[in-house]
Amino acid sequence: MSTAMNFGSKSFQPRPPDKGSFPLDHFGECKSFKEKFMKCLRDNSFENALCRNESKEYLECRMERQLMAQEPLEKLGFGDLIGGKSDKN
Numbered sequence: 618m619s620t621a622m623n624f625g626s627k628s629f630q631p632r633p634p635d636k637g638s639f640p641l642d643h644f645g646e647c648k649s650f651k652e653k654f655m656k657c658l659r660d661n662s663f664e665n666a667l668c669r670n671e672s673k674e675y676l677e678c679r680m681e682r683q684l685m686a687q688e689p690l691e692k693l694g695f696g697d698l699i700g701g702k703s704d705k706n
Contacts, residue, residue, distance in 0.1 A: 640684055647678035673698050 642648065654675045657668035665672065673695045679685045690699055
């Protein structure tokens with residue numbers, strides 16, 4: 618006697634992650650940017666407003682390497698930093 622259940626022919630259809638979800642950086646492509654950001658947070662008692670340049674650089678790295686969707690920096694809250702001192706790499 619077979620106890621297998623047939624749930625119909627509907628198969629699972631994967632969908633892209635919701636906005637704000639993105640793949641992990643398995644190869645450490647942006648690790649140096651992440652470490653720089655985390656050091657800034659630790660050095661500034663986790664006041665993220667003081668580490669906006671580091672945060673911007675980290676997100677730019679992720680977008681360049683397709684680890685997150687491309688978004689205008691203005692939309693991510695960095696409009697005031699564009700063309701500023703964040704061009705140091």
